[in-house]
Amino acid sequence: MTPAARIQAAAEVLDRIAQGTAAEKALLGWSRGARYAGSKDRAAVRDHVFDVLRRWRSTAAVGGGQTGRARMLGLLRQDGMDPQTLFTGVGHAPEPLSADELGAGRPASGGEALDLPDWLLPIWTQSLGDAAVGTALALRQRAPVFLRVNLARIARSDAQALLASDGIESQPHPLASGALEVTRGARAVSRSSAYTDGFVELQDAASQAVVDALPLAPGLRVLDYCAGGGGKALAMAARTGTEIQAHDADPARMKDLPSRTARAGAQIRTVAAPEGRYDLVLCDVPCSGAGSWRRAPEGKWRLSANGLDALLQTQSDILRQAAPLVGAGGTLAYATCSVLMPENTARIKAALAEMPGWTLELSRQFLPSDGGDGFFLACLRAPG
Template sequence: MTPAARYAAAIAVLDDVLAGESAERTLTTWARKNRFAGSKDRAAIRDHVYDALRGRRSLCALGGDTSGRGAILGLLRREGIAPDTVFGAGGYGPAALTPQEAAGGSEPDTDAARADLPDWLWPIWQDALGGDAMDVAQAMRHRAGVFLRVNLSRATLADAIDALAADDIVAVPVPDVKTALKVIENERKVASSDAFASGLVEVQDTASQIAIHRLQDVRADRILDFCAGGGGKALALADLQDAAIFAHDIDAARTADIAPRAARAGVKITTLRTAGLAQAVPFGLVLCDAPCSGSGTWRRAPDAKWRLTRDQLDHYGELQSGVLDQAQGLVAPGGVLAYATCSVMTQENDDIVHDFLARRTEFSLVDRMQLLPGPDHDGFYLAIMRKAQP
């Protein structure tokens, strides 16, 4: 495909996403219908789509229209690419610009638009981030890095770097995080690399790794990852903690990958169904990585911030309170309940924890961490609460 044809495909995908479809699903459907497109074509189209979604409001302002075509035109203008090298350039590219399109477009004229956030969300974002609100929002326009967790029971960071290099993948240590590597070249090769297949590394954002290290001082013989999903944090705990590790998710299907991932990493994780939790208690540490808006990770899934509604944000709060209420009964006296989200919003983080502590006075807050999205990690929140002895 020509570069112009890739932009034309991105416009078609964006129009479906802007109409309410999932970006990932729409890209997959496009690829299946267009088998002629090679891996480099698909990767370029995906990058164009996600770049446009990260900066949707400001780019549509620059492009003079709220369509996929307007977003791509705005993207070209922001990146200093002459639009006529894409629009009307032939090679299955998008049609030439109309006089109105060529003359249109302007800088966004509200703070919410400059922040590339919905109008209703901007005050909530400001309340949570204060003076950092605009800087963080604008930083979210850029792609997040690819980070790996090295299984220290299997290899050192240097071993993992060498193993990745054998597959032409260049990775460097992340300062102050003893398990983390940042991939700086050939990141798309990681999943097919020998280092990944042999269990030396797992794909995991640095923020999650920092949170797991924060829990290392919690001494517990039995640890439960209560909202485990695919088991990333349970795997990290199993690699670093000398404890029996258990994993649970209310949707048992989400835990299907834990067993093969644990086998690859050389660790043991016992998966528990909801009905079996009562027989497995108590646990010295229960980690609740609760369902949330994912606002700290919107660089990776930018269509999520445009699909989120105020009602959905409120519903997440209900889910988060419910998760803590369920999990607290699984914690042994003197044990620890850890609450985590990948959100940066106060009403999903401190508000939930403060409400829980007001209702469950046997718990007290002993540690708190809030990471804002940055060059070496996503946004993340962690509150560590200890349960009193009887």
């Protein structure tokens, strides 16, 4: 496919997304019908689609319309490219721009310029203060690719060398002890020996930093209460060298965890119903994902005020369910991949009001300016 044909394909996929089709489903539908497209073509189209999703409102403003074609026009203009060199109508390229299209478009403003829903702007500003604009703009860009080195099995420098043998270049990132930022060859990570042999895992640097900040030690009884795919459980197991228990309200989310555990040489036991008391319970709760919207930008546009309210209720419910599992003097750790105050400090304040004798030991908000995604962590100490 030519670069122009990729633009046309992305525009068609974006039209399907605008009609309500999930991005991954829309991309899969296109790729199945485009047998001529090679792996580089599919990757390029995907990149275009996600670049627009991150800038859904601003590309429409700059491109002068709500169609996939207009948004791709807006994206090219934002990136300083001359659209007329690609909108040629030759082969599978988009048709030439009309006089109206050439004159359409305007600078984005307000919520458009930040690529945020208008209803969210007051919450965003209140939550982030002076960092509100910078954080919103950071989430309009592609996220770095980070790896977590399995320090229980290999040193970070040795993992770098192993990755380099497969053409993957990386550099240490200061946010977490085992973090590597991939600087070249990111698409080859899942095929590399370092990955398939369990020496590295894909995990954001701030997510790793959350685990680094937990009061972990060998011999503690630890529960990952909202384990999901198990990334944090694996990181905790690597730190302690002992068994971590993993639980999720939807066990299907943990279906790949046994194979990942075996690959990493870790000790993780999935539990349907946690029993007894734990020294540490981690609740990485369902959230808006507002800190990771550059990786999953659809969430930004799918979220509603009612949806956020429902998440807040779920988060409070999880804290109420998990607190009785913490033993005397133990730690209840609460984490989100959000930068929104209602999901973070406000949830902790509300929880402490219901939990006499509990104390706040640690509260940390990670922002994209720190290098990784936006994450929040609070550690609460049980009485006794």
